[in-house]
Amino acid sequence: MDYFDRFAIPHPSPAIYASMVAIGLTVVAIIFGLTYFKKWGYLWREWLTTVDHKRIGIMYLISALIMLFRGGVDAIMMRAQTAVPDNKLLDAQHYNEVFTTHGVVMIIFMAMPFIYALMNVVVPLQIGARDVAFPRLNALSFWLFFMGAMLFNISFVIGGSPDAGWTSYFPLAGNDFSQSVGTNYYMLSIQIAGIGTLISGINFTTTIFKMRAPGMTLMKMPMFTWTALITNAIVLFAFPVLTIALLLGTMDRLFGTNFFTMTNGGMDMLWANLFWVWGHPEVYILILPAFGIYSEVISTFSRRNLYGYKSMVGSIVIISFFSFLVWTHHFFTMGQGPLTNSIFSITTMAIAIPTGIKIFNWLLTMRKGSIKFTVPMLYSVGFIPIFTIGGVTGVMLGMASADYQYHNTMFLVAHFHYTIIPGVVFAMIAGLTYWWPKMFGFMLNERIGKWAFWFIAIGFNVTFFPMFFTGLDGQARRMYTYSEATGFGPLNMLSFAGAIVLMIGFALIVYNVYYSTRYASRNISADPWNARTLEWATHSPVPSYNFAITPQVNSIEALWDHKKKGQPLFSGPIEKIHMPNNSGVPFIMSCIFFVWGFSFVFSMWIPAIITTIGIFVCMAHRSFEKDDGYYISVKEIEDTEKECEVQSR
Amino acid sequence: MKIDNTLPLEYSTEQNRMNVLGFWIFLGAEVMLFATLFATYFTLAHRTGNGPSGAEIFEIAPVLIETFLLLTSSFTIGLGVHAMRLGRKNAMIAFFAVTLLLGLAFLGVEIYEFTHYVHIGAGLQTSAFTAILLTTLGTHGAHVTLGLFWGLFIILQVKKRGLTPETANKSFIFSLYWHFLDVVWIFIFSFVYLKGMM
Numbered sequence: 001m002d003y004f005d006r007f008a009i010p011h012p013s014p015a016i017y018a019s020m021v022a023i024g025l026t027v028v029a030i031i032f033g034l035t036y037f038k039k040w041g042y043l044w045r046e047w048l049t050t051v052d053h054k055r056i057g058i059m060y061l062i063s064a065l066i067m068l069f070r071g072g073v074d075a076i077m078m079r080a081q082t083a084v085p086d087n088k089l090l091d092a093q094h095y096n097e098v099f100t101t102h103g104v105v106m107i108i109f110m111a112m113p114f115i116y117a118l119m120n121v122v123v124p125l126q127i128g129a130r131d132v133a134f135p136r137l138n139a140l141s142f143w144l145f146f147m148g149a150m151l152f153n154i155s156f157v158i159g160g161s162p163d164a165g166w167t168s169y170f171p172l173a174g175n176d177f178s179q180s181v182g183t184n185y186y187m188l189s190i191q192i193a194g195i196g197t198l199i200s201g202i203n204f205t206t207t208i209f210k211m212r213a214p215g216m217t218l219m220k221m222p223m224f225t226w227t228a229l230i231t232n233a234i235v236l237f238a239f240p241v242l243t244i245a246l247l248l249g250t251m252d253r254l255f256g257t258n259f260f261t262m263t264n265g266g267m268d269m270l271w272a273n274l275f276w277v278w279g280h281p282e283v284y285i286l287i288l289p290a291f292g293i294y295s296e297v298i299s300t301f302s303r304r305n306l307y308g309y310k311s312m313v314g315s316i317v318i319i320s321f322f323s324f325l326v327w328t329h330h331f332f333t334m335g336q337g338p339l340t341n342s343i344f345s346i347t348t349m350a351i352a353i354p355t356g357i358k359i360f361n362w363l364l365t366m367r368k369g370s371i372k373f374t375v376p377m378l379y380s381v382g383f384i385p386i387f388t389i390g391g392v393t394g395v396m397l398g399m400a401s402a403d404y405q406y407h408n409t410m411f412l413v414a415h416f417h418y419t420i421i422p423g424v425v426f427a428m429i430a431g432l433t434y435w436w437p438k439m440f441g442f443m444l445n446e447r448i449g450k451w452a453f454w455f456i457a458i459g460f461n462v463t464f465f466p467m468f469f470t471g472l473d474g475q476a477r478r479m480y481t482y483s484e485a486t487g488f489g490p491l492n493m494l495s496f497a498g499a500i501v502l503m504i505g506f507a508l509i510v511y512n513v514y515y516s517t518r519y520a521s522r523n524i525s526a527d528p529w530n531a532r533t534l535e536w537a538t539h540s541p542v543p544s545y546n547f548a549i550t551p552q553v554n555s556i557e558a559l560w561d562h563k564k565k566g567q568p569l570f571s572g573p574i575e576k577i578h579m580p581n582n583s584g585v586p587f588i589m590s591c592i593f594f595v596w597g598f599s600f601v602f603s604m605w606i607p608a609i610i611t612t613i614g615i616f617v618c619m620a621h622r623s624f625e626k627d628d629g630y631y632i633s634v635k636e637i638e639d640t641e642k643e644c645e646v647q648s649r
Numbered sequence: 650m651k652i653d654n655t656l657p658l659e660y661s662t663e664q665n666r667m668n669v670l671g672f673w674i675f676l677g678a679e680v681m682l683f684a685t686l687f688a689t690y691f692t693l694a695h696r697t698g699n700g701p702s703g704a705e706i707f708e709i710a711p712v713l714i715e716t717f718l719l720l721t722s723s724f725t726i727g728l729g730v731h732a733m734r735l736g737r738k739n740a741m742i743a744f745f746a747v748t749l750l751l752g753l754a755f756l757g758v759e760i761y762e763f764t765h766y767v768h769i770g771a772g773l774q775t776s777a778f779t780a781i782l783l784t785t786l787g788t789h790g791a792h793v794t795l796g797l798f799w800g801l802f803i804i805l806q807v808k809k810r811g812l813t814p815e816t817a818n819k820s821f822i823f824s825l826y827w828h829f830l831d832v833v834w835i836f837i838f839s840f841v842y843l844k845g846m847m
Contacts, residue, residue, distance in 0.1 A: 206671040240682035257780040265696030265777035
């Protein structure tokens, strides 16, 4: 039995035992349901083995939403714990675990898949392509992300959650101070998901460079595709740094090396530097696609072309460049000296310039437009003032000398939630609502969507605005409780109330999905929003081959000019279309990766070796495999096209 | 599959052209990976704790042999790709095989080097310097090891299937990978060994 002792939870509580039971029951229910409804074959053929970018996008989406609720439960637990002084709901250890997993889940396992969900669905359609450049790798990316997420999520029932913060600073995250396997989970699960992201970076960059429709030059690409290109370029340069940081961290924890230790020459600040050399560009990996979504939505619902297209492109390129030059501002107080701090202070504030350009471009796009306040537009318009508060407080934090006052307080927590929630979460919900008909062939209910927006927008501000004040009054972040004498109590209670409102907003989104799935009309046209870019030129939902005829592009807004100026979009006869074959190998390989990660977490070397060999066997299989794909015949395409047209009538 | 006969075989289809570009982009990410290792190495190079410094453990002889083996292998794989472009399958296979043998010999010397370091008390756990030294060399060595298997698979495929757009594409991409490992080695040779011995 000693062997199994390692899997025990170091700090058990009734809540964790309840989660264990809940996870067990969910797994049993899923297995039973699939067997009872005889859906195993369907699941395998249509989803687990698919290489279709639209289906992979939907799988990313579902995972992201599940993770949003997992991270959201953590958030509610934190707000509940700090709602009143000296609360005993969570002890210090559990609070540490909860804020650590909240951060990791929200950034790595919610925001990242969410942006890749929308990129997967939208980018190939916007550029008029059949699929991404490497469909098989795309499936591998998704499954590696998914298995990384699952590995991270089992930590709290097997072996214990990580508890050193989402930044996992050494020496705290080292073996001396974090003795449970939690931080091993952190290192390995993010590593596995990170490899998937890096593969996506290669895939999308190649796709956008090589697979654009004839006539679509770089400066005629829709803005979302531009942001996707730049985002993936950042991924290519940032994620290898994370790979190495996690590798070195894993070696410190498992093999007793001295990279980040306090002895034998180790340097703990090296981790902080490596982490943020990845971590700050990561912020822009999340925000740039969001900027792309806002550009599309604002232009569509203002009935105007995007103001300052070229300056928009220029500013995202400049932002991507600066994103690598500001990482030190995350630890101004950790001893670099005034010269370094000054330089990074200036680069940090300089980012406000291209971002400001974008804000004004959106405002000028709306000027004199005939604005329609649909749900995506509400989020986009709501984003601008809220995000600006986040940006302005960011410049405050960027002043190195003033940062000594703000550092590690709730002021910082308020600031980055003011950037990430309107910046990323609002954009994702806006994009989700906007592209939903393209993915599923029906629209989300506008009325429920608007209710959800107001709950989320108000709940968000009520939750996070008080933190600016408690932070300036000296409430440190990551403290599990405080005494009544501090006077933080009432504002924290207000935050908790806001969090409940926010939660209701998200619940309304789920209800909206349920309601619309049941009651929404399936008779929608290909272009229900009267939009401007190519993805709206094909049917909703999109047939497997995307476009029957490859579109011919002559302007930035190909579809709009086709509709308004009669520019030809589809000409020529239908030809047979080459498609990639499905494959189960990405899924199987990722399952092996899961076991591989699990073996390393618990230092079980025999399974670790076996799974390492298994991973290489999968790669060798791919090398020898002959896979020429298949063709969809002209007749089949014509039949599908007719069927789609009948449906939308 | 449309084949464009005006281009070399490895570029002749659209998928082939995408594969080559995709691999170049992958190499860009690899540059970043090794750049991070080098940056970490430079940060930790003098943090030797109670362990030995680079000047105390580096020996020129094995390093020169390794360099000679790997640089030669980069030349022979170049000849292999040249033979492939001329359509001479057997010559190509021979050059690829020589490349892999040189790679194998490189790996042998590197393994000797590693055991030597551990033997004289410069193991993975000794100090921050030894840890990053062995990790940087090890990451390069792991790439070479992977390349040996990959190259072997490609030789087998060319032997069995002949020079097709697909096999030519794979061989060409493998040659890019192999040249890249050489470039990394040149940096290791210059900035780890030579600088360390000075």
